[in-house]
Amino acid sequence: MPKAMQNLAFSDVRREDRDEVYFRVKGFGPDARDLPLLIVNISPHGMMSRCDAPLDIGDRIRITLPIVGVVTSEVRWSLGGRIGCQFETAIDLASYYELLAIMVRD
Structure with missing residues (x-):
């Protein structure tokens, strides 16, 4: 099984459910360059977002x-x-x- 798929399966074991949002944030990649993100879901422990930059597992x-x-x-x-x-x-x-109140309000 490809490494990306192994980690994808692992990442689905979560501590809690995620809250659905649609919120743009400013990020910085591992190279310190601007990294625009669109957060799609979030929890106190993590998030899923859309990102145009190629990022590797572990970044x-x-x-x-x-x-x-x-x-x-x-x-x-x-x-x-x-x-x-x-x-x-x-x-x-x-x-x-x-944070969640702001993200779902905007």
């Missing part, structure tokens, strides 16, 4: 989120212009619900 990216600020995350899978990321540090629930 670390930084994302600027409302309320929370800059978070570092690791790309867990990458497939067809989408990436799944796990946050280095989980977002605390109070901040997460404030």
Whole structure:
């Protein structure tokens, strides 16, 4: 089985469900270049987003989120212009619900 598919299967084992959103954020790739992202779903532990840049499994990216600020995350899978990321540090629930309120409102 290709490495990307193995990691895709692994990434589907999540701690909790994701909340559906459609929210654009500014990110920075592993090379520190701008990385525009469209977050499609999110949880306190990670997210899935659309991304035009080619990213590899294991790449670390930084994302600027409302309320929370800059978070570092690791790309867990990458497939067809989408990436799944796990946050280095989980977002605390109070901040997460404030963040989510902004993401679904806009």
